[in-house]
Structures are given as C-alpha cells and as structure tokens.
Amino acid sequence: MKILMTGSSGLVGSALIPVLREAGHEVTKLVRSAPKSADEVQWDPQIGIRELTRLEGMDAVIHLAGENIAAGRWNADQKARIRESRVRGTQTLCHALTQLALPPKVLLSASALGFYGDRGEEVLSEESAAGRGFLSEVCVAWEAATQPAEKSGLRVVLLRIGIVLSPTGGPLAKMALPFKLGLGGVIGSGQQYMSWIALDDLIGAITHALTTEAVRGPLNCVAPHPVTNREFTKTLGGALRRPTIFPVPAFVLRLMLGEMADELLLSGARLEPKRLLETQFQFRYPRLDEALGAVLGKR
Numbered sequence: 001m002k003i004l005m006t007g008s009s010g011l012v013g014s015a016l017i018p019v020l021r022e023a024g025h026e027v028t029k030l031v032r033s034a035p036k037s038a039d040e041v042q043w044d045p046q047i048g049i050r051e052l053t054r055l056e057g058m059d060a061v062i063h064l065a066g067e068n069i070a071a072g073r074w075n076a077d078q079k080a081r082i083r084e085s086r087v088r089g090t091q092t093l094c095h096a097l098t099q100l101a102l103p104p105k106v107l108l109s110a111s112a113l114g115f116y117g118d119r120g121e122e123v124l125s126e127e128s129a130a131g132r133g134f135l136s137e138v139c140v141a142w143e144a145a146t147q148p149a150e151k152s153g154l155r156v157v158l159l160r161i162g163i164v165l166s167p168t169g170g171p172l173a174k175m176a177l178p179f180k181l182g183l184g185g186v187i188g189s190g191q192q193y194m195s196w197i198a199l200d201d202l203i204g205a206i207t208h209a210l211t212t213e214a215v216r217g218p219l220n221c222v223a224p225h226p227v228t229n230r231e232f233t234k235t236l237g238g239a240l241r242r243p244t245i246f247p248v249p250a251f252v253l254r255l256m257l258g259e260m261a262d263e264l265l266l267s268g269a270r271l272e273p274k275r276l277l278e279t280q281f282q283f284r285y286p287r288l289d290e291a292l293g294a295v296l297g298k299r
C-alpha cells in the first residue's frame with residue numbers, strides 16, 4: 001500500500017513506520033517542517049498542504065498529529081493548541097483528501113480514551129456515549145472533523161487510543177521515573193481505571209484496522225484487561241522491583257498540574273476493546289504484568 005502519515009515523528013508514528021516499511025508498504029510523511037527527504041511532503045495543519053498532487057493515488061492515510069497533551073500546563077493558550085492542532089488539523093487534512101482525483105480508500109484517524117471522560121467502573125465499548133470535560137470535548141470535535149472524508153466514501157476508523165506503554169517515552173516514561181527513585185505510589189484514591197495498551201499491540205491494532213474492511217468507525221485501542229491505578233502501581237513497582245509506599249494525594253497533583261491533574265491522572269475510564277476482539281485481533285500482551293515485563297525489558 002501507499003500510505004500517507006501525519007504526526008510521523010511522534011511516539012506512535014516513529015515506531016509504526018519501520019513496521020509498515022518492513023511489511024512492504026510505501027510511507028510518505030506529511031510534516032510541518034521543511035521536507036528533508038523525498039518521502040516528506042510539507043503541510044501546515046492550520047492552513048493546508050503544500051504540494052497537494054503528491055497525495056494523489058495514496059491507498060491509506062494514518063493521521064496521528066496533535067499537540068502533546070502533557071507538554072505543558074493547561075492554560076488557555078495550551079488548551080487552544082491541544083484542540084486546534086487536532087480539530088483544525090483534521091479539517092485541513094480531510095478537506096485536502098476530498099479534493100483529490102484519486103483519493104485514498106481508508107483514513108485511520110487518532111482519537112483517545114479521553115472521549116469517554118471520567119466514568120468510574122462502567123465498562124465502555126465503542127457504543128458508549130462521550131463523557132464530559134475538556135478532553136472529551138476535544139475528542140468529540142476531533143472525531144467529527146473526519147466526517148467530510150467519510151461522506152466522500154472513505155472507510156474512516158477512529159482510533160480511540162488508551163495509555164500507550166512504550167520503553168522510549170510517553171506516559172509510562174513519566175510515570176516510571178518516581179518509581180525508579182523509590183518514590184512511586186498510588187495516585188489520588190487509586191480507584192480510577194487505567195485503560196492501557198502496549199505499543200507493539202497498538203501498532204498491531206493499527207495495521208489490523210488498515211487491512212480489515214469490517215473495521216470502521218470508533219475502535220477502542222486498549223488491552224482487554226484494564227486495571228485500577230492501585231493495581232497499576234503495584235504491578236509497575238513489582239516490574240521495577242521498587243516499593244510503592246508514597247501515595248500522591250489529589251490536592252498535591254492539583255497544585256502542581258492544575259486542571260490537567262483531574263483529567264489525566266485522577267479520572268479513569270474502563271474501556272473494552274470490543275471491536276478489536278470481534279474482528280479477531282490477537283493481543284500479544286493482554287495482561288499488564290506481561291506488557292510491563294516486555295516493555296521494561298525484564299523478561
């Protein structure tokens with residue numbers, strides 16, 4: 001396949017590209033900076049695509065771009081960047097795709113578990129309604145921005161990605177640091193659910209969505225066994241062989257991180273990967289201890 005990818009320099013994109021190329025696919029990157037190689041095309045997510053004709057004849061688009069949600073404190077400017085990089089960026093991309101004489105057949109567009117908001121113990125499938133809060137509103141608008149592509153006949157898959165466990169960065173690297181220093185512990189009440197996925201399985205789920213015609217619409221990209229923060233803390237401490245005796249009270253996190261603390265760390269959502277399982281996707285790491293063991297290189 002000829003595949004176009006946005007956000008290719010990020011945690012997910014940079015791990016996905018070698019896997020796609022190894023499988024024989026041709027990947028073109030849509031990048032924000034000046035192109036450095038023949039496989040790059042420049043775009044400004046807020047404005048448009050520099051050489052639109054380079055997008056003719058692609059088979060698929062994987063759209064991962066967006067301002068990192070943990071990049072900085074959520075003041076009004078940062079929240080606008082988080083939202084607009086996704087909503088406007090998706091509008092720009094989808095508008096371009098609908099202008100093509102030879103458009104792609106499929107668009108895989110990132111979204112996030114944030115779609116569901118803070119939901120306690122409720123088990124959430126792709127049919128569950130959106131939640132409340134900033135991230136939920138962003139995800140709803142981000143997903144809705146793909147509608148022009150869907151209306152013009154593309155198979156659109158909305159990748160509702162959970163907490164990605166990767167050895168090289170992302171949420172786990174941030175979480176693991178205090179644990180490595182022996183300062184790990186439960187966050188807030190510890191009751192909030194964490195729906196996680198090993199990076200290898202996310203890459204598998206994305207390639208599964210790319211080639212499985214039956215997959216369309218929302219797709220929960222999470223492992224089948226989400227855990228509470230208390231279980232996560234215990235398992236991570238065990239994997240790192242470190243104590244987990246330093247709980248982090250909610251008020252401390254709120255003082256340190258503001259609104260981000262509530263939406264990213266103190267709230268929880270218990271997702272099930274219903275569509276992935278229905279379409280026979282096989283997880284390599286369905287359980288957290290195996291995933292952390294593999295990701296942290298202890299097994």
Ligand SMILES: NC(=O)c1ccc[n+]([C@@H]2O[C@H](COP(=O)([O-])OP(=O)(O)OC[C@H]3O[C@@H](n4cnc5c(N)ncnc54)[C@H](OP(=O)(O)O)[C@@H]3O)[C@@H](O)[C@H]2O)c1
Pocket residue numbers: 006007008009010011012013030031032033045064065066067068069081085086089110111112113160161162163164165170171
């Ligand atoms: N990692 C997770 O745990 C997780 C969980 C749920 C959802 N997701 C979503 O999945 C997608 C990929 O995740 P990731 O972890 O690979 O993200 P990432 O490491 O933060 O990378 C995202 C990429 O988006 C582009 N980008 C950064 N700022 C941007 C801006 N202001 N406007 C437009 N593009 C911008 C960059 O690529 P270029 O420099 O190449 O343009 C960047 O490498 C993201 O949309 C993320 O929200 C991730």
